[in-house]
Amino acid sequence: MKRYILKRLLLAVPVLFGITLITFFIIHLTPGGFTAVNMQMDIRTSPDSIERMRHLYGLDKPVISQYIDWFGRTITFNFGESFIDHRPVLHKVAERLPATLLLNILSLALVFFFGVILGVISAVKRNTAVDKIITVFTFIGYSIPTFWLALILMLFVSVKAGLLPVSGMVSIDFDYMTLPQKIGDLLSHLVLPLIVTSIGGLAYISRFVKSGMVEALSQQYVRAAYAKGLSRKTVLYRSALKNSLLPVITLLGMSVPGLIGGSFIFETIFAWPGMGRLAYESALSFDYPVIMGVVTMGAVLTLLGNLAADIAYAAVDPRIRYK
């Protein structure tokens, strides 16, 4: 097991390196990128001060050595400071991280829990009305544009019915609340974003679990378990479900980048103070150090998610470890 983890960690190194390479070169080589903004300052700017600017940001050095400089700083999580408010990028990302993690971890838990339940029901009641309803639901779930769903929910639940807050993460008077009130306030703000984040993944996971279950139910070991006289419940949950859950672990790991990156659209709609919205805001204001920080951090989080999934998989399935 130790060797397996070590191997996965070593494999992550070139990927991490590649991520920094892509991030850096997109920003530095695209027209409109880092260099261009500093070049097109005010028309009255003297050539002298442009030169000073270029020197300040190291733009007078060759691109390769600029990359090496940036990479050296990045691996120590020093992304420099924001162009806009001159605060360290790491602080800006760190203060957005809790909101992103809270939403995504809760959403993953919901997706996993309900996805497995729906998938199992669908597989066990295959070709019945229940299965068909679940199938239609899952189909709608992954075809519905989430930003539209967000708008519709906001319109009916928050604006018309006034049941839940429209947007944001906490109310204005959050600081003056007691602890139970604070939790309630946070939860009420979480409901709509959670529904919107989870619906696509829910559809995906439940379909996946269903096909895994259907396959598992036709396997020899399931028949053997029945032959042994085990009850239907035991066979379903002990034998079939356990095996069909294996690939779901990988799927959960792979859904991390979608959760982090995909969130910028409805983080913007719901005014949710997460990393996605930070990326969107900093991209629009050409705040390069922040963009580079957010993308790199997002990728590192994804890498960690995948790593955790791989290790979890190896822990429950010994075949993987000895490959």
Add this chain to the structure above:
Amino acid sequence: MNKMMKAGLAVVILIVIAAVFAPVIAPQDYRKQDVSNRLMPPSKAHVMGTDELGRDVFSRLVRGTRVSITVGVLAVLISAVIGVLLGIIAGYFGGVIDNIIMRGVDIFLTVPTLFLILMLIVFLGPSVFNIVIIIGLTSWTDIARIVRAEVLYIKKLPYAEAAAVLGFKKRRIMFGHILPNAFAPVLVYITFGVSGAILAESGLSFLGLGVQPPEPSWGNILTSGKDYIDTAWWLVLYPGLSIFAAVFSFNLLGEGLRDYLNPKLDREG
């Protein structure tokens, strides 16, 4: 053909017809403003109401079909070409080449794709052309992996080995013998890819990073809908339904195709 595929195909054909014959189908000029009739609810004159400048929403949606379908199809074609090429090269040659390509795939799978798209759009500027290129360049990894898995399997089949023994050129074996037999899963992923690209485009346009007004797209009509969400529900409902219908029918078609071509799709990895 199964039921799903027929239903999906029927709607897809309808959408394509709407895109091609947009000017004939639209009852009015999609650009014609009529401020005295702004934000009118659906009526006989305007079946889906009018927007904040008094333009006919139905005509704008029909016109928007063109943009969405063009972006969807072209972006997927770009990603299919890249994915098929890299997948077939990785699968056929194996070894170091395979390793390099697959690490590249890992990298693209790790960077949140939407961040990448967001970054590129902002730097290159939002336009239909840029969106097509950017979505195409960032969504080839799935196809590359599928094709590679197919090729790994096919190249061990007797006919592919026979072709190699007969001394055919590698290029001929790859593109003449292996590729046509790996085409079924590519077709399925292309179909799913179109719905993914349509979703991406409409999401970006909704945020003002995609198709720019006055050119209408399903996403940017929804942007103005958001501002009038209290008063003009038709500006929110119909563009969203259009996106949903298109994505849903392409998914249905993909799902139907997957079942239809099933025996070829059991090998993933």
